[in-house]
Amino acid sequence: MSFKDLQLNKPILKALAENKYENPTPVQLRTIPLVLEKKDVIVSAQTGTGKTAAFALPILQILFDRQDAPKKGKKIKALVISPTRELAIQIEENFKKYGKHTNLRTTVVYGGIPIEPQIERLNKGVDILIATPGRLLDLHKQDEVNLDYVEVLVLDEADLMLDMGFIDDVRKIERLCTREKQNLLFSATMPLKVTELAKDILNHPERIEITPHSKAAEAIEQVLYFTPKPKKIELALHLLRNTIKGNILIFRRTKYGVDKLEKTLKKNGYLVDSIHGDKSQNTRQEALQKFKDGQVNILIATDVASRGIDISGLDAVINFDIPNVPETYVHRIGRTGRADKQGVAYSFCSADEKMYLADIEKMLGEKIQVDESHPYPLHPKAKPEVHKKKGSAHKKGRKSAASKKNKKRWYQ
Template identity: 50%
Template sequence: MTFQELKISKPILKALQEKGYEYPTPIQEQAIPIALDKNDLLGIAQTGTGKTAAFSIPIIQHLSNNNSDRKSEIKALILTPTRELAIQIEDCVKEYSRFTQVRSCVIFGGVSQHSQVLALKKGIDILIATPGRLLDLISQKIISLQHIEYFVLDEADRMLDMGFIHDIKRIIPMLPNRRQTMLFSATMPQTIATLSKSILHNPQRIEVAPASSVVDTIEQKLYLVEKPQKVELLAEVLSDSKQKTALVFSRTKHGADKIAKKLKAKGIYCEAIHGNKSQNARQRALTNFKSGKTRVIVATDIAARGIDIANLQLVINYDLPDVAETYVHRIGRTGRAGNSGVALTFCSKEEYPIVKDIQKLTGRKLNRVQTALAVSNG
């Protein structure tokens, strides 16, 4: 199936064609017709499956078809947990709407609100926002949600992880009862399931790439190594993979800084991104990484949600995550769009139970690599 067969309007098709997009991803193929019919939607999908286009293209098309009404009220709200993801969504919305009169704006905390307020005052149709800055500007009476016709809650499970569920519950009552709502989440914990029932009206549910699935093009390797030797192993691996872009996962913010510092001391230039970094520092690091100026990024799980690199070649689990599902999300950063990728996992003795959980969840055994730094799993 092509995008043209999904009954997408000519201006949006032109924008997609200029980006070289011809065939929709599975979630786009399923979600776009549902959204174009103005049905509520519950989408279970990981980052990287193409869900931004799945929800934004129908909204742009609806607003474009009603462009005779050029009032300045905000008509669509896309709520997302992180600043990086908000910027990424805004970039996509601008690309898809470039041949329409639909206007969009992104707001997030951690920076001055001045330029964001100026953009809002010019009049926009679609607002992409993080919860904190949205509530702040609402309290200042700069933003009103009373004219919202389309509402998207993206990365709902990450919203929960980051403690935004209470902010969301404050925002929902500000929206009109008559609206189209789309909720997307990589997983469906009970809190999100309950929330979805309260905000969605007769939704159609679609599920793509469930949390247990791992892309076939990703080669998974396991290194059994104790914590004191992990930095040595990391430096060794990165030295052997000089031409590869690498995303290294740390469990903590402090750990990310520590890993980056030790790599730099060994002559491997890298940057760390996490919640304690300023917005400008995080965005600069991401820009350097995407452009190839920086080859290695060390990140925490939350910060990494904003990293969307089409040809990322190597993911390294320096620390194992607390739950097996997070492993699937991490390594899904590589091996995208039919490309091959490699995922390496460094596992100490106390982390080995997580490896067992991962293998049980994915139904795959991680290929163990023998090195001089390897240890027995006991």
């Protein structure tokens, strides 16, 4: 089936053809007709399956007939809530790409940058708004955004939104919109809290599940290396010299870990940049752009980047640290092997991460293949490192010699 069969209009089909999109993906095929019928929808699908177009295309079609309102008179008729800035920017780019031949105006608002330019854009009139929860509520508090005319509300990556603690913000935003709106919820996984949110917000929704949420993309080859924690950097350098080539995304659990690995790789002559939560939005965008443009071929990131980064031609993902949440593993490796292209995910597991690995393999329903042909193996009987806090050198309740010496006493 082609996009023409989905009853999309000529300006949208023209934009799709220009971007060489010919056939809809399964999630688009099933979702677009239901959204056009104005039904509430709850969609569970892996990252990289084309979820953004599944809601962007029908929204552009629904609003197309009312696209020519005077610019100042434009009201926000579609609202897309996204958990991260990177994902919000990506969604806006897609709306602009698909709506190129329409007069519909799209803008994006998110925190971490000055609010004034965003207010300016909103005042010019907007049809479709993409927003992160915190910045949207700030703008609403300042009376700079009016949600009284929202006809379609999209909650994208709902599970990540709730994991990041946005549940109260999401409920508040939903209440600020009209009760008659159409609600679309998209999520990579369906934990209980997402199901409960859907129950509260959606009206008799149609459910679409494209793939079981626990299944990693089939186009991804997964390789596991057991290695001691202190040897991980040496293993990474060994593999980068001998095995892993091309565009590589490396995940670390902490910001400190990201910075440390970046310094080491730069010292060894690699073209590398990084993104994490402590970096400004502009710095993060620059790093991402350099990676997309090929100025650097290695990007190191915390899990803030494991969703919403759509990088075509990503050859490999390295899990430098095994994630402690099994679903995070699927989202991380889902950055490669997109759109039916082959990708490889390499994971480094130390002794204290074996329990995380067990949870991941249980969720996948299979063992990840182990590669033992490397110079930094983990001893089979290696035990997790135990970090003991250093206590005081003095006995409890006893003062130090210096303290006694300096103290003036009444009887001296």
